[in-house]
Amino acid sequence: MLLTEIYLRILYFYPKHIERMKVEFTDDIYMKAALLEAIKGKDKGEVPVGAVVVCDNRIIARGHNLTETLNDPTAHAEMQAITAASSFLGGKYLDKCSLYVTLEPCTMCAGALFWSRIGRLVYGADDEKRGYTLNKNSVLHKKTTVVKGVLEKECRGIISDFFKTRRQNLTG
Numbered sequence: 046m047l048l049t050e051i052y053l054r055i056l057y058f059y060p061k062h063i064e065r066m067k068v069e070f071t072d073d074i075y076m077k078a079a080l081l082e083a084i085k086g087k088d089k090g091e092v093p094v095g096a097v098v099v100c101d102n103r104i105i106a107r108g109h110n111l112t113e114t115l116n117d118p119t120a121h122a123e124m125q126a127i128t129a130a131s132s133f134l135g136g137k138y139l140d141k142c143s144l145y146v147t148l149e150p151c152t153m154c155a156g157a158l159f160w161s162r163i164g165r166l167v168y169g170a171d172d173e174k175r176g177y178t179l180n181k182n183s184v185l186h187k188k189t190t191v192v193k194g195v196l197e198k199e200c201r202g203i204i205s206d207f208f209k210t211r212r213q214n215l216t217g
């Protein structure tokens with residue numbers, strides 16, 4: 046994880062340098078950045094979900110779940126990332142951007158993604174209990190393309206480990 050983190054930091058601060066290194070900009074790279082965000086959340090005792098927004102191969106916003114820290118049930122990773130990205134771009138539409146999130150968005154976040162007109166949504170693990178795809182009609186904007194299952198194993202692992210540890214702490 047340490048090497049990945051160093052690598053992602055270089056990518057964030059020196060995108061041109063990375064271009065010269067001929068590193069390919071793949072969904073995996075950005076999902077790793079979202080996983081790093083999830084870890085930041087976990088370190089704060091939050092349910093570990095992380096998100097990043099990418100525009101022109103550059104990460105312009107990051108977010109992780111902050112519902113406990115902020116005492117705010119709407120403080121999901123995607124909401125943080127959408128707000129930060131809009132503020133960075135100085136506009137409310139993210140149609141040229143991709144949002145990467147480790148877990149399938151809930152209906153609230155899918156609704157926010159609708160309003161942002163996000164160009165692309167990429168997520169790792171399905172959320173069988175709260176995922177937006179449980180709705181009969183899609184909540185997303187019709188122009189949004191969706192890719193799922195990117196680093197699915199890692200994305201699922203971080204959240205299932207978290208709940209396993211929490212259950213053990215509660216019962217042990």
Ligand SMILES: [Zn+2]
Pocket residue numbers: 121123150151152153154155
């Ligand atoms: Zn959500």
